Amino acid sequence: MIPYPSPEQRELELVELVARASATIPGTELIEYGRSVEQRPLHVVRVPSPASTASSVAPRVLVCANTHGPEFIGNRVCVGMLAKLIDDPPPPLRQLHERAELWLAPCLNPDGYARTHARDGAGTLAQLRHNHRGVDLNRNWPLPTGARRLPLxxxxxxxxxxxxxxxxxxxxxxxxxxxxxxxxxxxFHASANLHSFMGTMFPPRVRTRAAAMAYARLCAALRQAQPHTRYLRIASRVFDTFTGEQEDHQHHAHGCWSICVECFSVRASLAQSFGRRVPLFWRFNPRDPQPWVDNDVPGVAAFLLATLDLPPAHP
Incomplete structure (x- = not known):
């Protein structure tokens, strides 16, 4: 699966990046916020903002990735945000850090990541996607009060x-x-949850026109900041349904502007996998992740930056 790291390499890379970041951004830290079913650590990186003072803490924004086992490209984009912040941040990322405390959780499903890597990316979606107990973590969130799950x-x-x-x-x-x-x-004031591979943005299902219009503007900010491949927004107050996804829960339960970003694109995925006998992994991940990291980091940063001009989200 080169150039994608093994679980051990992924963890070592994160430790080394945090050490490098700490040299220029004091207070940067690696936090273990929990453990997986198989007792692997769940890590998040906190990067303090110069906007924080002794009497006022800057708003916090969160980037999550790899809640599904084979979606390694989301992990690369999330880790890439930290790497670019250290070396040469694109303008939206630099401006975001100047105004907000950045939290990065690059792998929400380390057991699924390890299983996918051990199988060299081969297997069915059900075999690779889940946590160790066979649960799709992005369907395990509570539905908003009064919502029901349609059999779709x-x-x-x-x-x-x-x-x-x-x-x-x-x-x-x-x-x-x-x-x-x-x-x-x-x-958290806002969050971006990174998946693959549709090249799209899915805001949460919202119940008011004002919230829908706000998300339309936020998605436009993300799209305009992408230098190469610009993702489409998919949203409908009429046809959308609650599914137990993370962004819905974050918006409705935590008042957090939130979005699902499907990194990579269908066209690029088909170009490298259509008609070929390749592991499922290569449907979800580009052979070379770096162009997609370069494309998506400024977009994700621009989305989060745009939310800072809004009050906390409301259902």
Whole structure:
């Protein structure tokens, strides 16, 4: 899977980047906020902002990735934000750091990552996507109060073994429970959740026109900051449904501007995998991640930066 790191290499890389960042941004730290089913650490990096003072803390923003086992490109974009912040941040990332405290959680599902790497990316979606207990972590979040889950494809299955099995109950998994506790304690103003491979943006399902219009503007900021491949926004107040996804929970339960970004693109995925006998992994991840890191880091930063001009999100 070169150039994608093994689980051990991924963790070592993160430790080394945090050490480098600490030399120029004092207070940068690697925090273990929980453990996976198989007791792998769940890590988040906190990068303090110069906007924080002794009497006032800058708003906090969060970038998450790799909640699904094979979606390694999201991990690369998330880690790339820290690497670029150290060396040569694009303008949206530099401006974001000047105004907000940046938190980065590059791998929400380390067990799924390890399983995907051990299988060299081969297997079905259900075999690679889940945590160790066979749960799709991005269907394990609570629905907003009064919402119901429609029986639509991908909306979260009640059947163990299905690719989108939602688990026995909301937040039943240690990975989602730990992250929800982090969301509760840190009160993030905004969050970007990185997936692959559709080259799209999915804002949460919202109930008001004002919220929908706000997300349209935020997604436009992300798209305009992408230098090469610009992603499409997919959203509908009429046809969208609640599925137990992270961005819906963050918006409705935590008042956090939130978005799902599907890194990479369908066209690029098909170009490298269509008609070829390749592992599932290469449907989700580019052979060379760096161009997509370069494309998506400024876009994600621009989305988060634009939220700082808004009050906290409301359902």
């Amino acid at each position: 494809p991908g909306a979260g299955s009640p059947t163990p073994g299905d690719a989108t099995y939602r688990g026995p109950s909301p937040l039943s998994e240690p990975e989602t429970a730990a992250l929800d506790q982090l969301l509760t304690t840190q009160k």
